[in-house]
Amino acid sequence: MSDDTRSEIALRVNDETFRLAVDNRRTLLDALREDLNLTGAKKGCDHGQCGACTVLVDGQRVVSCLTLAVAADGAAVTTIEGLADDGELRPIQEAFIRLDGFQCGFCTPGQICSAVGMLAEHAAGWPSAVTRDDSPQRAQELTEEEVRERMSGNLCRCSAYPSIVRAILEASAREAVAG
């Protein structure tokens, strides 16, 4: 008799495919950390409240602690370990280092993955709660207020918020210049 509380799944993580047999209770966060040894994504609260476990699933930022690994079967997952291109840091990673976007670093992988997803959402014209021009056609400018609101799902116990916001604004401006 096959055990229907376990599943064979395929996860495409950072461009590499992994086949895993998981207990259906396994969260994506635990699968990454315990099964695949990718410990960048952190377990802060395990209840969707802190953002430390943020990863990108099919390009969108999500909390991996409330994502079941089995429900991510077939999906493409990007973690902090997969952001750098052949060892070369992305502008957002480089900006976090140069502008002191962290102190202890615990929230940082989640902050950076969240920022990558957030910048793509902004580029796609998605509004936020502080977007004042409700015209769906016009892209709003990425201001400090916009960054704070859009990143509110990522808590930082060291309260490095001012430099996190600065790093994100700086990196986004540089990416815009680079095209």
Place this chain on the structure above:
Amino acid sequence: MRAFAYQRTTQIRDALNLVAQHDGARFLAGGTNIVDLMKAGVESPARLVDIRSLALGEIAEAPDGGLVLGATVTNSSVAADAQVRLRYPALSQAILAGASGQLRNMATVGGNLLQRTRCAYFSDPSEACNKRVPGSGCSAINGAHHNHAILDWTSHCVATHPSDMAVPLTAFDAVVRYETLHGPGEIPLAEFYLPVGDRPDRETALPDGALITAVVLPAAAVAGRSRYRKVRERASYAFATVSVAAALDVQHGLVRDVRIALGGVASRPWRARLAESALCGGPATAERISVAAEVEIAAAKPLRDNAYKVTLARNLIEAVLTELAADSGEERNG
């Protein structure tokens, strides 16, 4: 957490069958509420039927000029949709005022409506709670209840419904569309959430095992002039203490149509029909707006520690209607 079986299907009929044929089977959408409650030991399904591969992920035009929001469309996609922003702005604003970017990318239309209360006793199996264990008592009524209901509660439960999205949907007379093995059905949102009564564990009129397939927004010109305002304990990423969705249509100085719904005050999104009728037909003056808010709030029964919500709800209704009245004044003059 109890071990469970997991299945994913692309066919609505298969999803309905899987839930009907297995005791303790439940639908899984974004998982942001049910997975959280499974970790807490509040939910313990024997089987999860993942519905995100069903063809329910689109926003479509309704024949009457309204919009049909598929049940598995993410909260982010609804909030960013150009037609929603243009025709139902308070809906987009309400979603964006809730949760976080990550959670909105996971959460779905159907799951949002069916999320459970955030009463802390409900999510703690060591506490008495009639909603979790019928007949066990209500820990909140004499406990920590500063964020609980002021309207329509009973001695059996004083919890509020946490959804922001459901508040403008209630104001806009949205309709929940569902499928069962015996055929489809529809329930207006105004009748979707049941009054608390003596069975707070029974929350909705959705038949057992039914799958929500869509939420239908009827065409309503007034909805294009709507706003959502939410008060909470921090500036972002927190549930509402009180929120208001309102829409106002003023023609030739008279209120032709007005919609008001409140969040955070009752076990369900609260349609403020008394305030609406007090305002309709006459001018949207400061005095009439103030009377309308007062009339609605007169029925409030605050608990020991939440009388502040009565003042807050009244002020919030007044503030949002005043802004909307000013908007329509500007349009006339501009």
